[in-house]
Amino acid sequence: xxxxxxxxxxxxxSQKKPVIVEEDDEAVAARALKAPIPRxxxxxxxxxxxxxxxxxxxxxxxxxxxxxxxxxxxxIITRAFDTEYPRGTLHRFHPQxxxxxxxxxxxxxxxxxxxxxxxxVKVSVIDIRAGGLLLAMQALEDTGFLDAVAAGDFDFLxxxxxxxxxxxxxxxxxxxxxxQDGQYYLVKNHVNDTTFFEWDPITHRRYFEKVETAGEITIxxxxxxxxxxxxxxxxxxxxxxxxxxxxxxPAGHSFVLRGYVRTWLHKIADEFDRVGLLTQxxxxxxxxxxxxxx
Amino acid sequence: xxxxxxxxxAIGPVTHMTSGGRVYICxxxxxxxxxxxxxxxxxxxxxLKGERVAGFDTDPHEPSYGVHFPGLVKAVNTADIxxxxxxxxxxxxxxxxxxxxxxxxxxxxRFFETVREIGxxxxxxxxxxxxxxxxxxxxxxxxxxxxxxxxxxxxxxxxVIVHNEGAAQLGAKARDILAHYPAGGxxxxxxxxxxxxKTLEDASLSLANFLHAPPPSMSIVVRAALKAWLTxxxxxxxxxxxxxxxxxxxxxx
Numbered sequence: 001x002x003x004x005x006x007x008x009x010x011x012x013x014s015q016k017k018p019v020i021v022e023e024d025d026e027a028v029a030a031r032a033l034k035a036p037i038p039r040x041x042x043x044x045x046x047x048x049x050x051x052x053x054x055x056x057x058x059x060x061x062x063x064x065x066x067x068x069x070x071x072x073x074x075x076i077i078t079r080a081f082d083t084e085y086p087r088g089t090l091h092r093f094h095p096q097x098x099x100x101x102x103x104x105x106x107x108x109x110x111x112x113x114x115x116x117x118x119x120x121v122k123v124s125v126i127d128i129r130a131g132g133l134l135l136a137m138q139a140l141e142d143t144g145f146l147d148a149v150a151a152g153d154f155d156f157l158x159x160x161x162x163x164x165x166x167x168x169x170x171x172x173x174x175x176x177x178x179x180q181d182g183q184y185y186l187v188k189n190h191v192n193d194t195t196f197f198e199w200d201p202i203t204h205r206r207y208f209e210k211v212e213t214a215g216e217i218t219i220x221x222x223x224x225x226x227x228x229x230x231x232x233x234x235x236x237x238x239x240x241x242x243x244x245x246x247x248x249x250p251a252g253h254s255f256v257l258r259g260y261v262r263t264w265l266h267k268i269a270d271e272f273d274r275v276g277l278l279t280q281x282x283x284x285x286x287x288x289x290x291x292x293x294x
Numbered sequence: 295x296x297x298x299x300x301x302x303x304a305i306g307p308v309t310h311m312t313s314g315g316r317v318y319i320c321x322x323x324x325x326x327x328x329x330x331x332x333x334x335x336x337x338x339x340x341x342l343k344g345e346r347v348a349g350f351d352t353d354p355h356e357p358s359y360g361v362h363f364p365g366l367v368k369a370v371n372t373a374d375i376x377x378x379x380x381x382x383x384x385x386x387x388x389x390x391x392x393x394x395x396x397x398x399x400x401x402x403x404r405f406f407e408t409v410r411e412i413g414x415x416x417x418x419x420x421x422x423x424x425x426x427x428x429x430x431x432x433x434x435x436x437x438x439x440x441x442x443x444x445x446x447x448x449x450x451x452x453x454v455i456v457h458n459e460g461a462a463q464l465g466a467k468a469r470d471i472l473a474h475y476p477a478g479g480x481x482x483x484x485x486x487x488x489x490x491x492k493t494l495e496d497a498s499l500s501l502a503n504f505l506h507a508p509p510p511s512m513s514i515v516v517r518a519a520l521k522a523w524l525t526x527x528x529x530x531x532x533x534x535x536x537x538x539x540x541x542x543x544x545x546x547x
Contacts, residue, residue, distance in 0.1 A: 223375060226375075256378045256379045256383060259382075259411065259414070260411060263411050
Protein backbone atom coordinates (compact mmCIF):
# COMPACT_ATOMS: atom_id res chain seq x y z
CA UNK A 1 0.00 0.00 0.00
CA UNK A 2 1.19 3.46 -0.79
CA UNK A 3 2.56 5.44 2.10
CA UNK A 4 0.81 8.68 2.81
CA UNK A 5 1.96 11.63 4.87
CA UNK A 6 1.12 11.33 8.50
CA UNK A 7 1.75 13.49 11.46
CA UNK A 8 4.44 11.06 12.56
CA UNK A 9 6.46 11.46 9.44
CA UNK A 10 10.00 12.16 10.39
CA UNK A 11 11.08 13.36 6.97
CA UNK A 12 11.75 17.00 7.55
CA UNK A 13 13.78 19.49 5.65
CA SER A 14 17.11 20.32 7.18
CA GLN A 15 18.79 23.70 7.45
CA LYS A 16 17.57 26.37 5.11
CA LYS A 17 20.08 27.41 2.52
CA PRO A 18 20.57 30.62 0.57
CA VAL A 19 18.01 31.25 -2.11
CA ILE A 20 20.10 29.91 -4.97
CA VAL A 21 21.58 26.56 -4.20
CA GLU A 22 24.04 24.99 -6.54
CA GLU A 23 23.58 21.46 -5.31
CA ASP A 24 25.40 19.45 -7.94
CA ASP A 25 24.61 15.95 -8.97
CA GLU A 26 27.35 14.52 -6.80
CA ALA A 27 25.73 16.10 -3.77
CA VAL A 28 22.34 14.75 -4.74
CA ALA A 29 23.87 11.37 -5.37
CA ALA A 30 25.66 11.46 -2.03
CA ARG A 31 22.38 12.21 -0.33
CA ALA A 32 20.79 9.40 -2.23
CA LEU A 33 23.49 7.00 -1.09
CA LYS A 34 22.98 7.92 2.54
CA ALA A 35 19.25 7.33 2.32
CA PRO A 36 17.87 3.81 2.27
CA ILE A 37 17.56 2.87 -1.37
CA PRO A 38 14.06 1.73 -2.15
CA ARG A 39 13.80 -1.62 -3.83
CA UNK A 40 12.06 -0.25 -6.88
CA UNK A 41 14.94 2.09 -7.82
CA UNK A 42 16.94 -0.81 -9.22
CA UNK A 43 14.31 -1.24 -11.90
CA UNK A 44 13.80 2.38 -12.67
CA UNK A 45 14.41 4.03 -15.97
CA UNK A 46 15.23 7.76 -15.67
CA UNK A 47 11.99 9.69 -15.50
CA UNK A 48 11.22 13.34 -15.96
CA UNK A 49 8.02 14.77 -14.57
CA UNK A 50 7.30 18.20 -15.87
CA UNK A 51 4.78 20.32 -13.98
CA UNK A 52 3.71 23.46 -15.74
CA UNK A 53 1.29 25.81 -17.39
CA UNK A 54 1.60 28.94 -19.38
CA UNK A 55 -1.05 30.69 -17.34
CA UNK A 56 0.15 32.11 -14.04
CA UNK A 57 -1.48 31.55 -10.65
CA UNK A 58 -2.95 28.16 -11.43
CA UNK A 59 -1.00 26.35 -8.74
CA UNK A 60 1.90 24.78 -10.62
CA UNK A 61 4.26 24.95 -7.69
CA UNK A 62 1.56 23.68 -5.34
CA UNK A 63 1.18 20.61 -7.52
CA UNK A 64 4.96 20.18 -7.74
CA UNK A 65 5.23 20.42 -3.95
CA UNK A 66 2.47 17.86 -3.44
CA UNK A 67 4.19 15.62 -5.96
CA UNK A 68 7.55 15.85 -4.16
CA UNK A 69 5.83 15.01 -0.88
CA UNK A 70 4.12 12.03 -2.45
CA UNK A 71 7.34 10.70 -3.95
CA UNK A 72 9.28 11.24 -0.74
CA UNK A 73 6.70 9.43 1.38
CA UNK A 74 6.92 6.53 -1.05
CA UNK A 75 10.71 6.45 -0.80
CA ILE A 76 11.29 7.66 -4.34
CA ILE A 77 14.37 9.82 -4.12
CA THR A 78 13.82 12.77 -6.38
CA ARG A 79 15.71 15.77 -7.59
CA ALA A 80 13.79 18.88 -8.52
CA PHE A 81 14.47 21.82 -10.79
CA ASP A 82 12.83 25.16 -10.20
CA THR A 83 12.72 27.24 -13.37
CA GLU A 84 11.55 30.38 -11.59
CA TYR A 85 14.99 31.79 -12.26
CA PRO A 86 16.68 33.40 -10.36
CA ARG A 87 14.34 33.76 -7.38
CA GLY A 88 12.91 30.29 -7.08
CA THR A 89 9.55 29.27 -5.63
CA LEU A 90 9.68 25.52 -5.26
CA HIS A 91 13.14 25.90 -3.82
CA ARG A 92 11.73 27.86 -0.89
CA PHE A 93 9.81 24.78 0.27
CA HIS A 94 12.15 22.00 -0.82
CA PRO A 95 15.63 23.51 -0.66
CA GLN A 96 17.42 20.21 -0.21
CA UNK A 97 16.40 18.56 -3.43
CA UNK A 98 15.73 21.61 -5.57
CA UNK A 99 18.08 23.44 -7.89
CA UNK A 100 17.08 26.72 -9.48
CA UNK A 101 17.73 26.66 -13.20
CA UNK A 102 17.18 28.77 -16.28
CA UNK A 103 15.65 26.39 -18.78
CA UNK A 104 16.65 28.57 -21.70
CA UNK A 105 20.31 28.37 -20.71
CA UNK A 106 22.27 25.63 -22.43
CA UNK A 107 24.36 24.92 -19.37
CA UNK A 108 21.26 24.42 -17.26
CA UNK A 109 19.66 22.25 -19.93
CA UNK A 110 22.82 20.12 -19.81
CA UNK A 111 22.65 20.04 -16.05
CA UNK A 112 19.20 18.49 -16.23
CA UNK A 113 19.23 16.35 -19.34
CA UNK A 114 22.82 15.18 -19.61
CA UNK A 115 22.70 13.84 -16.09
CA UNK A 116 19.49 11.84 -16.47
CA UNK A 117 21.38 8.65 -17.19
CA UNK A 118 24.30 9.22 -14.86
CA UNK A 119 22.55 10.60 -11.80
CA UNK A 120 21.75 8.06 -9.13
CA VAL A 121 18.49 9.85 -8.53
CA LYS A 122 16.26 8.52 -11.25
CA VAL A 123 13.30 10.85 -10.95
CA SER A 124 13.55 14.51 -11.90
CA VAL A 125 10.71 16.92 -11.31
CA ILE A 126 10.80 20.16 -13.26
CA ASP A 127 8.57 22.96 -12.05
CA ILE A 128 8.02 25.23 -15.03
CA ARG A 129 7.54 28.92 -14.32
CA ALA A 130 4.46 30.74 -15.58
CA GLY A 131 4.57 31.32 -19.31
CA GLY A 132 7.33 28.78 -19.73
CA LEU A 133 5.53 25.57 -20.62
CA LEU A 134 5.51 25.93 -24.39
CA LEU A 135 9.07 27.22 -24.35
CA ALA A 136 10.12 24.28 -22.21
CA MET A 137 8.50 21.81 -24.57
CA GLN A 138 10.23 23.46 -27.52
CA ALA A 139 13.55 23.33 -25.68
CA LEU A 140 13.04 19.65 -24.92
CA GLU A 141 12.32 19.00 -28.56
CA ASP A 142 15.31 21.03 -29.73
CA THR A 143 17.67 19.18 -27.44
CA GLY A 144 16.49 15.81 -28.72
CA PHE A 145 14.99 14.83 -25.39
CA LEU A 146 11.57 14.09 -26.91
CA ASP A 147 13.21 11.83 -29.48
CA ALA A 148 14.95 9.97 -26.68
CA VAL A 149 11.59 9.57 -24.97
CA ALA A 150 10.13 8.20 -28.19
CA ALA A 151 13.05 5.77 -28.36
CA GLY A 152 12.23 4.57 -24.88
CA ASP A 153 15.33 5.92 -23.20
CA PHE A 154 13.40 7.95 -20.67
CA ASP A 155 9.94 8.12 -19.19
CA PHE A 156 8.34 11.51 -19.57
CA LEU A 157 5.27 12.65 -17.68
CA UNK A 158 3.70 16.04 -18.24
CA UNK A 159 1.40 17.46 -15.61
CA UNK A 160 -0.33 20.34 -17.29
CA UNK A 161 -1.95 22.43 -14.57
CA UNK A 162 -5.11 24.13 -15.75
CA UNK A 163 -6.64 27.36 -14.61
CA UNK A 164 -10.15 28.79 -14.72
CA UNK A 165 -9.83 30.62 -18.02
CA UNK A 166 -10.36 29.79 -21.67
CA UNK A 167 -6.79 30.97 -22.26
CA UNK A 168 -5.59 28.27 -19.92
CA UNK A 169 -7.63 25.60 -21.67
CA UNK A 170 -6.38 26.74 -25.06
CA UNK A 171 -2.87 25.81 -23.92
CA UNK A 172 -3.94 22.17 -24.26
CA UNK A 173 -3.96 22.51 -28.05
CA UNK A 174 -0.57 24.17 -28.05
CA UNK A 175 1.07 21.53 -25.89
CA UNK A 176 -0.56 18.47 -27.44
CA UNK A 177 1.84 18.13 -30.43
CA UNK A 178 4.79 17.78 -28.08
CA UNK A 179 3.41 15.12 -25.80
CA GLN A 180 2.63 12.24 -28.12
CA ASP A 181 5.31 10.04 -26.63
CA GLY A 182 4.95 11.22 -23.08
CA GLN A 183 2.27 10.62 -20.53
CA TYR A 184 0.22 13.78 -20.71
CA TYR A 185 -2.01 14.54 -17.76
CA LEU A 186 -4.38 17.43 -17.31
CA VAL A 187 -4.31 18.59 -13.72
CA LYS A 188 -7.43 20.28 -12.43
CA ASN A 189 -6.36 22.28 -9.46
CA HIS A 190 -9.35 23.12 -7.29
CA VAL A 191 -7.34 25.04 -4.74
CA ASN A 192 -8.75 28.22 -6.26
CA ASP A 193 -12.36 26.97 -6.32
CA THR A 194 -12.13 26.52 -10.05
CA THR A 195 -14.93 24.67 -11.88
CA PHE A 196 -13.17 24.13 -15.24
CA PHE A 197 -16.39 24.98 -17.04
CA GLU A 198 -18.00 21.76 -15.88
CA TRP A 199 -21.22 23.76 -15.63
CA ASP A 200 -21.01 24.30 -19.40
CA PRO A 201 -20.78 20.83 -21.02
CA ILE A 202 -20.15 22.20 -24.52
CA THR A 203 -17.13 24.26 -23.47
CA HIS A 204 -15.89 21.49 -21.21
CA ARG A 205 -16.09 18.89 -23.97
CA ARG A 206 -14.50 21.24 -26.46
CA TYR A 207 -11.28 21.42 -24.49
CA PHE A 208 -11.17 18.23 -22.50
CA GLU A 209 -12.27 15.66 -25.04
CA LYS A 210 -10.41 16.58 -28.17
CA VAL A 211 -6.92 15.77 -26.92
CA GLU A 212 -5.94 12.26 -26.03
CA THR A 213 -4.42 12.32 -22.59
CA ALA A 214 -3.19 9.75 -20.13
CA GLY A 215 -5.82 11.02 -17.74
CA GLU A 216 -6.88 13.78 -15.43
CA ILE A 217 -5.63 14.46 -11.95
CA THR A 218 -7.78 16.41 -9.56
CA ILE A 219 -6.19 18.49 -6.84
CA UNK A 220 -8.85 19.17 -4.20
CA UNK A 221 -9.41 22.44 -2.47
CA UNK A 222 -7.35 23.20 0.61
CA UNK A 223 -8.63 25.55 3.27
CA UNK A 224 -7.19 28.99 2.58
CA UNK A 225 -5.82 29.57 6.05
CA UNK A 226 -4.16 26.17 6.10
CA UNK A 227 -2.58 26.92 2.74
CA UNK A 228 -1.33 30.28 3.93
CA UNK A 229 0.11 28.83 7.12
CA UNK A 230 2.20 26.40 5.08
CA UNK A 231 3.32 29.33 2.95
CA UNK A 232 4.48 31.13 6.07
CA UNK A 233 6.11 28.01 7.43
CA UNK A 234 8.02 27.58 4.14
CA UNK A 235 8.28 23.83 4.59
CA UNK A 236 7.04 20.83 2.64
CA UNK A 237 3.39 20.04 3.31
CA UNK A 238 4.40 16.81 5.06
CA UNK A 239 6.75 18.70 7.36
CA UNK A 240 3.90 21.02 8.29
CA UNK A 241 1.67 18.01 8.98
CA UNK A 242 4.40 16.56 11.19
CA UNK A 243 4.39 19.87 13.11
CA UNK A 244 8.05 20.55 12.44
CA UNK A 245 9.97 23.57 11.34
CA UNK A 246 12.36 23.48 8.41
CA UNK A 247 15.09 22.88 10.98
CA UNK A 248 13.29 19.88 12.41
CA UNK A 249 12.19 21.55 15.63
CA PRO A 250 8.62 21.33 17.00
CA ALA A 251 6.66 24.05 15.22
CA GLY A 252 3.48 24.38 17.26
CA HIS A 253 1.20 24.63 14.25
CA SER A 254 -2.52 24.44 14.80
CA PHE A 255 -3.82 20.89 14.91
CA VAL A 256 -6.85 21.91 12.87
CA LEU A 257 -4.75 23.36 10.07
CA ARG A 258 -2.42 20.36 10.10
CA GLY A 259 -5.45 18.10 9.94
CA TYR A 260 -6.76 19.88 6.88
CA VAL A 261 -3.40 19.65 5.16
CA ARG A 262 -3.01 15.97 6.06
CA THR A 263 -6.43 15.09 4.64
CA TRP A 264 -5.71 17.15 1.53
CA LEU A 265 -2.39 15.35 1.00
CA HIS A 266 -4.14 12.00 1.41
CA LYS A 267 -6.63 12.91 -1.28
CA ILE A 268 -3.84 13.93 -3.65
CA ALA A 269 -1.97 10.73 -2.88
CA ASP A 270 -5.14 8.85 -3.80
CA GLU A 271 -5.14 10.67 -7.13
CA PHE A 272 -1.51 9.80 -7.83
CA ASP A 273 -2.31 6.22 -6.83
CA ARG A 274 -5.32 6.20 -9.13
CA VAL A 275 -3.25 7.15 -12.16
CA GLY A 276 -0.58 4.64 -11.17
CA LEU A 277 2.27 7.10 -10.81
CA LEU A 278 4.53 4.76 -8.87
CA THR A 279 3.98 2.02 -11.40
CA GLN A 280 4.89 4.39 -14.18
CA UNK A 281 8.11 5.30 -12.45
CA UNK A 282 9.04 1.69 -11.71
CA UNK A 283 7.13 -0.55 -14.13
CA UNK A 284 8.74 -3.82 -13.12
CA UNK A 285 7.79 -3.41 -9.52
CA UNK A 286 4.29 -2.40 -10.41
CA UNK A 287 2.52 -5.13 -8.58
CA UNK A 288 0.85 -2.65 -6.30
CA UNK A 289 -1.42 -1.31 -9.00
CA UNK A 290 -2.13 -4.77 -10.28
CA UNK A 291 -3.25 -5.72 -6.82
CA UNK A 292 -5.36 -2.60 -6.61
CA UNK A 293 -7.05 -3.49 -9.89
CA UNK A 294 -8.03 -6.88 -8.51
CA UNK B 295 -27.84 -1.17 26.09
CA UNK B 296 -25.50 -0.76 29.04
CA UNK B 297 -26.30 1.47 31.91
CA UNK B 298 -23.92 4.21 32.93
CA UNK B 299 -23.97 2.66 36.35
CA UNK B 300 -22.00 -0.35 37.50
CA UNK B 301 -24.83 -2.65 38.44
CA UNK B 302 -24.69 -5.63 36.16
CA UNK B 303 -23.36 -3.61 33.26
CA ALA B 304 -20.98 -5.13 30.80
CA ILE B 305 -17.67 -3.40 30.32
CA GLY B 306 -17.75 -1.07 27.35
CA PRO B 307 -14.96 -0.45 24.86
CA VAL B 308 -11.50 -0.72 26.34
CA THR B 309 -10.03 2.69 27.00
CA HIS B 310 -6.30 3.12 27.22
CA MET B 311 -6.40 6.82 27.88
CA THR B 312 -5.26 7.76 31.31
CA SER B 313 -3.65 11.11 31.44
CA GLY B 314 -4.60 13.34 28.56
CA GLY B 315 -7.88 14.72 29.81
CA ARG B 316 -11.40 14.15 28.66
CA VAL B 317 -13.65 15.64 26.05
CA TYR B 318 -17.42 15.30 26.40
CA ILE B 319 -19.34 15.98 23.21
CA CYS B 320 -23.08 16.44 23.65
CA UNK B 321 -24.89 16.16 20.37
CA UNK B 322 -27.92 15.33 18.29
CA UNK B 323 -28.89 16.09 14.71
CA UNK B 324 -32.33 17.07 16.06
CA UNK B 325 -33.35 20.12 18.02
CA UNK B 326 -35.00 20.29 21.42
CA UNK B 327 -33.89 16.90 22.68
CA UNK B 328 -31.95 18.20 25.68
CA UNK B 329 -28.39 18.55 24.37
CA UNK B 330 -27.69 21.85 26.14
CA UNK B 331 -29.17 20.49 29.36
CA UNK B 332 -26.76 17.58 29.29
CA UNK B 333 -23.82 19.88 28.60
CA UNK B 334 -24.92 22.02 31.51
CA UNK B 335 -25.30 19.03 33.82
CA UNK B 336 -21.87 17.70 32.88
CA UNK B 337 -20.34 21.11 33.50
CA UNK B 338 -22.02 21.54 36.86
CA UNK B 339 -21.02 18.02 37.79
CA UNK B 340 -17.35 18.80 37.16
CA UNK B 341 -17.64 22.10 39.01
CA LEU B 342 -19.26 20.25 41.89
CA LYS B 343 -16.12 18.13 42.04
CA GLY B 344 -14.05 21.28 42.27
CA GLU B 345 -12.58 20.88 38.82
CA ARG B 346 -11.86 23.49 36.19
CA VAL B 347 -13.93 23.14 33.06
CA ALA B 348 -13.62 24.53 29.55
CA GLY B 349 -16.86 24.55 27.60
CA PHE B 350 -17.84 25.34 24.04
CA ASP B 351 -21.25 26.24 22.73
CA THR B 352 -21.53 25.79 18.97
CA ASP B 353 -24.60 28.01 18.71
CA PRO B 354 -22.95 31.40 18.28
CA HIS B 355 -26.30 33.19 18.01
CA GLU B 356 -28.16 32.01 21.09
CA PRO B 357 -25.76 30.01 23.22
CA SER B 358 -28.26 28.42 25.59
CA TYR B 359 -25.50 26.37 27.24
CA GLY B 360 -22.98 29.18 27.39
CA VAL B 361 -25.39 31.60 29.01
CA HIS B 362 -25.19 29.62 32.26
CA PHE B 363 -21.40 29.72 32.46
CA PRO B 364 -20.14 33.14 31.45
CA GLY B 365 -16.37 33.06 31.36
CA LEU B 366 -16.23 29.28 31.27
CA VAL B 367 -18.00 28.54 28.03
CA LYS B 368 -17.02 30.02 24.72
CA ALA B 369 -19.45 30.37 21.82
CA VAL B 370 -17.93 29.21 18.55
CA ASN B 371 -19.04 29.15 14.96
CA THR B 372 -18.05 25.77 13.53
CA ALA B 373 -18.11 27.17 9.99
CA ASP B 374 -15.35 29.65 10.84
CA ILE B 375 -11.80 28.38 10.58
CA UNK B 376 -10.57 30.58 13.44
CA UNK B 377 -13.26 29.24 15.72
CA UNK B 378 -12.44 25.71 14.60
CA UNK B 379 -8.85 26.30 15.67
CA UNK B 380 -10.02 27.79 18.96
CA UNK B 381 -12.27 24.78 19.58
CA UNK B 382 -10.31 21.75 18.42
CA UNK B 383 -6.84 22.94 19.36
CA UNK B 384 -8.13 23.62 22.88
CA UNK B 385 -9.81 20.22 23.10
CA UNK B 386 -6.47 18.59 22.38
CA UNK B 387 -4.39 21.02 24.40
CA UNK B 388 -2.01 20.18 27.22
CA UNK B 389 -4.50 21.44 29.79
CA UNK B 390 -6.06 18.35 31.36
CA UNK B 391 -9.22 20.15 32.49
CA UNK B 392 -12.36 18.41 31.20
CA UNK B 393 -13.76 19.96 28.05
CA UNK B 394 -17.43 19.95 27.23
CA UNK B 395 -18.91 20.73 23.82
CA UNK B 396 -22.56 21.47 23.16
CA UNK B 397 -23.11 20.68 19.49
CA UNK B 398 -26.07 22.69 18.26
CA UNK B 399 -28.36 20.68 15.97
CA UNK B 400 -27.72 23.07 13.08
CA UNK B 401 -23.95 22.76 13.56
CA UNK B 402 -24.08 18.96 13.87
CA UNK B 403 -23.23 18.11 10.26
CA ARG B 404 -20.48 20.66 9.98
CA PHE B 405 -19.01 19.66 13.33
CA PHE B 406 -18.60 16.00 12.48
CA GLU B 407 -17.52 16.78 8.95
CA THR B 408 -14.68 18.84 10.41
CA VAL B 409 -13.92 16.13 12.96
CA ARG B 410 -13.58 13.67 10.12
CA GLU B 411 -11.56 15.94 7.88
CA ILE B 412 -8.98 16.94 10.47
CA GLY B 413 -8.77 13.48 12.01
CA UNK B 414 -9.79 14.73 15.44
CA UNK B 415 -10.63 11.41 17.08
CA UNK B 416 -7.47 9.79 15.78
CA UNK B 417 -5.36 12.64 17.11
CA UNK B 418 -7.21 12.53 20.44
CA UNK B 419 -6.42 8.83 20.74
CA UNK B 420 -2.75 9.46 20.02
CA UNK B 421 -2.65 12.19 22.65
CA UNK B 422 -4.44 9.97 25.14
CA UNK B 423 -7.40 12.30 25.29
CA UNK B 424 -10.54 10.32 26.00
CA UNK B 425 -13.48 11.45 23.91
CA UNK B 426 -17.01 10.55 24.90
CA UNK B 427 -20.04 11.22 22.74
CA UNK B 428 -23.29 11.92 24.54
CA UNK B 429 -25.76 11.29 21.76
CA UNK B 430 -29.37 12.25 22.41
CA UNK B 431 -31.97 9.73 21.36
CA UNK B 432 -35.48 10.37 20.17
CA UNK B 433 -38.11 8.41 18.26
CA UNK B 434 -37.09 9.49 14.76
CA UNK B 435 -35.40 7.21 12.28
CA UNK B 436 -32.89 9.95 11.46
CA UNK B 437 -31.73 10.10 15.07
CA UNK B 438 -31.19 6.35 15.13
CA UNK B 439 -29.36 6.47 11.79
CA UNK B 440 -27.21 9.32 13.08
CA UNK B 441 -26.11 7.24 16.06
CA UNK B 442 -25.39 4.25 13.85
CA UNK B 443 -23.39 6.40 11.48
CA UNK B 444 -21.25 7.77 14.30
CA UNK B 445 -20.67 4.28 15.64
CA UNK B 446 -19.81 2.97 12.19
CA UNK B 447 -17.40 5.84 11.54
CA UNK B 448 -15.65 5.72 14.89
CA UNK B 449 -16.38 2.39 16.58
CA UNK B 450 -13.64 2.94 19.14
CA UNK B 451 -15.26 6.12 20.48
CA UNK B 452 -17.48 5.63 23.50
CA UNK B 453 -21.03 6.47 22.53
CA VAL B 454 -23.33 7.18 25.46
CA ILE B 455 -26.98 7.37 24.54
CA VAL B 456 -28.84 10.04 26.46
CA HIS B 457 -32.56 9.87 26.94
CA ASN B 458 -33.93 13.12 28.24
CA GLU B 459 -37.37 11.99 29.32
CA GLY B 460 -38.72 15.50 29.39
CA ALA B 461 -37.42 16.64 26.01
CA ALA B 462 -37.78 13.42 24.02
CA GLN B 463 -40.87 11.62 25.24
CA LEU B 464 -40.73 8.09 23.94
CA GLY B 465 -43.73 6.74 25.81
CA ALA B 466 -44.33 3.07 26.41
CA LYS B 467 -42.03 2.06 23.56
CA ALA B 468 -39.01 3.78 25.11
CA ARG B 469 -37.16 0.56 25.85
CA ASP B 470 -37.75 -0.83 22.37
CA ILE B 471 -36.65 2.38 20.72
CA LEU B 472 -33.53 2.78 22.81
CA ALA B 473 -32.59 -0.87 22.39
CA HIS B 474 -31.87 -0.20 18.71
CA TYR B 475 -29.24 2.40 19.47
CA PRO B 476 -25.59 1.36 19.47
CA ALA B 477 -24.35 2.32 22.87
CA GLY B 478 -21.41 2.13 25.19
CA GLY B 479 -23.52 3.52 28.00
CA UNK B 480 -26.81 5.16 28.80
CA UNK B 481 -27.72 8.33 30.64
CA UNK B 482 -31.30 9.00 31.61
CA UNK B 483 -32.34 12.55 32.45
CA UNK B 484 -35.69 12.34 34.25
CA UNK B 485 -38.53 14.63 33.33
CA UNK B 486 -38.83 17.76 35.41
CA UNK B 487 -42.25 19.23 36.00
CA UNK B 488 -42.90 22.45 34.15
CA UNK B 489 -42.94 24.88 37.08
CA UNK B 490 -39.62 23.52 38.36
CA UNK B 491 -38.24 23.38 34.87
CA LYS B 492 -38.85 27.08 34.64
CA THR B 493 -36.34 27.67 37.44
CA LEU B 494 -33.67 25.97 35.37
CA GLU B 495 -33.97 28.70 32.77
CA ASP B 496 -32.64 31.23 35.26
CA ALA B 497 -29.16 31.94 33.92
CA SER B 498 -27.90 32.82 37.39
CA LEU B 499 -28.85 29.42 38.84
CA SER B 500 -25.78 27.28 39.28
CA LEU B 501 -26.68 23.64 39.79
CA ALA B 502 -23.27 23.02 41.35
CA ASN B 503 -23.89 25.77 43.90
CA PHE B 504 -27.41 24.48 44.42
CA LEU B 505 -26.10 21.05 45.31
CA HIS B 506 -23.56 22.56 47.70
CA ALA B 507 -26.07 24.83 49.37
CA PRO B 508 -29.55 25.51 47.98
CA PRO B 509 -30.37 29.22 47.97
CA PRO B 510 -32.56 30.03 50.98
CA SER B 511 -34.76 32.22 48.85
CA MET B 512 -35.83 29.27 46.71
CA SER B 513 -39.19 27.68 47.35
CA ILE B 514 -38.93 24.55 49.46
CA VAL B 515 -41.07 22.67 46.95
CA VAL B 516 -38.88 23.67 44.05
CA ARG B 517 -35.77 22.90 46.07
CA ALA B 518 -37.00 19.40 46.86
CA ALA B 519 -38.09 18.72 43.28
CA LEU B 520 -34.82 19.98 41.88
CA LYS B 521 -32.82 17.88 44.28
CA ALA B 522 -34.92 14.83 43.50
CA TRP B 523 -34.26 15.43 39.82
CA LEU B 524 -30.52 15.99 40.21
CA THR B 525 -29.75 13.14 42.58
CA UNK B 526 -30.19 10.23 40.13
CA UNK B 527 -28.33 12.17 37.46
CA UNK B 528 -25.37 12.75 39.75
CA UNK B 529 -25.49 9.11 40.79
CA UNK B 530 -25.31 8.00 37.15
CA UNK B 531 -22.44 10.35 36.44
CA UNK B 532 -20.61 9.16 39.55
CA UNK B 533 -20.98 5.57 38.40
CA UNK B 534 -19.87 6.45 34.92
CA UNK B 535 -16.76 8.23 36.13
CA UNK B 536 -15.97 5.36 38.46
CA UNK B 537 -16.21 2.88 35.66
CA UNK B 538 -14.00 4.98 33.42
CA UNK B 539 -11.46 5.29 36.20
CA UNK B 540 -11.45 1.52 36.78
CA UNK B 541 -11.03 0.77 33.09
CA UNK B 542 -8.27 3.32 32.73
CA UNK B 543 -6.50 1.94 35.79
CA UNK B 544 -6.38 -1.52 34.30
CA UNK B 545 -4.47 -0.39 31.30
CA UNK B 546 -2.47 2.56 32.54
CA UNK B 547 1.27 2.70 31.85
